[in-house]
Amino acid sequence: MKKLLSIYLIFILSSVAYASFDEVIYNRIKMFKFSGASIKELRSAILVKDTEKAIEELAFHIIWSEKMKEAFPLGSHASTTNGSDASADIWRNFKKFEQFVNEYTRSARNLNDALKKENIDLIVNGFQDLATACKDCHKSFRN
Ligand code: HEC
Known part of the structure; x- marks a missing residue:
């Protein structure tokens, strides 16, 4: 299941350069929906101390x-017809957007380390940081 997803992920992202904006937007919304479901799974796995499942998520x-950055080519902001909620501010301040993306990567890696160490305090804080990374970006860049 995870393997299939990774292949799918690589496929859609490698096709970004040739895809229309509608396809890019459709694919990234799909990824975000998956991400939303996954973070819930991750939270449940942590609560029941299923480290293996948490690492998989x-x-x-x-x-x-x-x-993620590749899923936001210039011109793929929200319009009245394309179903996207991506703020045009992303491209007005792409540096800040990149900082949020980097924070997402950093917090995901930290949590991964904490899970490997099986250190419960680090795991709880790490999960909190990850959830904050999602929310901070949404506050600034999601309509
Ligand atoms: C760097 C910015 C950024 C980060 C980090 C980020 N998101 Fe988002 N997210 C967005 C943007 C922008 C959209 C709107 C995309 C669109 O509609 O084109 C979005 C949309 C979503 C959606 C709505 C999808 C739909 O149904 O339309 C969900 C759910 C979501 N994100 C979950 C998450 C979760 C969970 C995380 C963290 C694990 C996360 N996001 C991290 C920027 C971010």
Whole structure:
């Protein structure tokens, strides 16, 4: 299941350069929906101390966070017809957007380390940081 997802992920992201804006937007919304479902799974796995499952869920976030910028080509902002909620501010301040993306990557990697160490305090804080990374970007860049 995860393997299939990774292949799918690589496929859609490698096709970004040739895809229309509608396709780019459709694909990234799909990724975000998956991300939303995954973070809930991750939270449940942490609560029941299923480290293996948590690490598996995080693998998605690490890959997606590293590829996320490619899913936001210039011109793919929200319009009245394209179903996107991506603020045009992303491209007015792409540096800040990149900082949020980097924070997402950093927090996902940190949580991964904490899970490997099985350090419960670091895991709880790490999950909090990851959830904050999602919310901070949404506050600034999601309509
Ligand atoms: C760097 C910015 C950024 C980060 C980090 C980020 N998001 Fe988002 N997210 C967005 C933007 C922009 C959209 C709107 C995309 C669009 O509609 O084209 C979005 C949309 C979404 C959506 C709505 C998808 C839909 O149904 O339309 C969900 C759910 C979501 N994000 C979950 C998450 C989760 C969970 C995380 C963290 C694990 C996260 N996001 C991290 C920027 C971010």
